[in-house]
Amino acid sequence: MDGSHPEGKAALGADGDRRSQLVDAAVDYVAAHGFADLSLRGLGAAIGVSHRMLIHYFGSKEALLAEIVRTSERRQRDLLSRFRLEPGLSPSDAARLLWRQLTDPRLAGQERLFFEICGHALRGRAETALVLEGFVNDWLEPLMAAEVAAGVDPAVARNRARLGLATVRGLLLDLLATGDRAGVDAAMEEFLRLYYGSE
Amino acid sequence: MDGSHPEGKAALGADGDRRSQLVDAAVDYVAAHGFADLSLRGLGAAIGVSHRMLIHYFGSKEALLAEIVRTSERRQRDLLSRFRLEPGLSPSDAARLLWRQLTDPRLAGQERLFFEICGHALRGRAETALVLEGFVNDWLEPLMAAEVAAGVDPAVARNRARLGLATVRGLLLDLLATGDRAGVDAAMEEFLRLYYGSE
């Protein structure tokens, strides 16, 4: 009685069709309602399938969670790669722009989910463990490349990239926890001043 | 048949005696085994009481969790206050020392728990919501005071303190996720160089 018309299986494209549509909806739901206490029934009811179907498509709750984590990660990475296409701004302006994108309120749910998943991953939860792999390294490479491109000694660039990543995440967490956008933005400005040379 | 001898109720001190002993054991257990999937039975079995008694002493699981969160918070605060007693080192050396204390492997469980609780608190989970209150502000004040004492303009000091807090947390998260102590330490050194003046 909702949008689940039996549209046949050839309507959509490449991958799993229905399956990938479900995982997308699931990520949205999880980003909005949290990862920890997810139940197949609750999720199913919210996105319009029975919990039976979730098991059918994903095999188990654990597998579904793993897929949610992967998709959420991919979304974040897409955000970054879309950003990299920018023209040649000054490094500090580029950072500022990236920061503004990351702190877009519409991404808040996604960011919360990120930290939530981190928390679980630190506990060694299987579905989320793979996150820890790319947690730093996947982001370090592009940031490091940017540093090196700006003329920084590669050895130092790695440390600077790691520092920048950590600071951004720390401030992001601050923002999510306090909602004090002005205060956090001011701290970020202070960081940019220190990081990219002064005013 | 274990360490729960009926030692009478006057053996220990002030507060709840048994109760506070239980909450201490509970925090240890949770720091080691995680917060998300805690069950009263599992916890009880681990610390040597029946889940019945946990309900008896704390009223409900939620109340117990709230108490665990509060105690864990208090422990962290105690760590900081014990640290403040140091003599007058240079700011950067003081920061280095604090950093070394925070990254003591023996605290890893506690730190993991901190981030885990953050994740849940961001979801508005009731027992953990109070954490968000003090999440930044409680730490900002002492850090800000230190900045001001070092001669920084109060307006800037707030931003610097906030930045320092965020960076420490970001790097701590990095350390917990990757275990790459050397890499994270190097990034921290880079930060200290930027933060407290150069080479």
Add this chain to the structure above:
DNA sequence: CAGGGCATGTACCAATTGGTACACTCGCGA
């Protein structure tokens, strides 16, 4: 039109959960 395979729903199951009822023990005060 017939058959097969995929998608879906309903009903169900076993396990685990937080929480409760009741019984038992034990030490203290009258």
Add this chain to the structure above:
DNA sequence: TCGCGAGTGTACCAATTGGTACATGCCCTG
């Protein structure tokens, strides 16, 4: 000595969970 109340364990309950069995319906191919 006799309770009485606090501490504790055992057994139990209802709800929720992930997961399964079976039946149904639909579309596509023959």
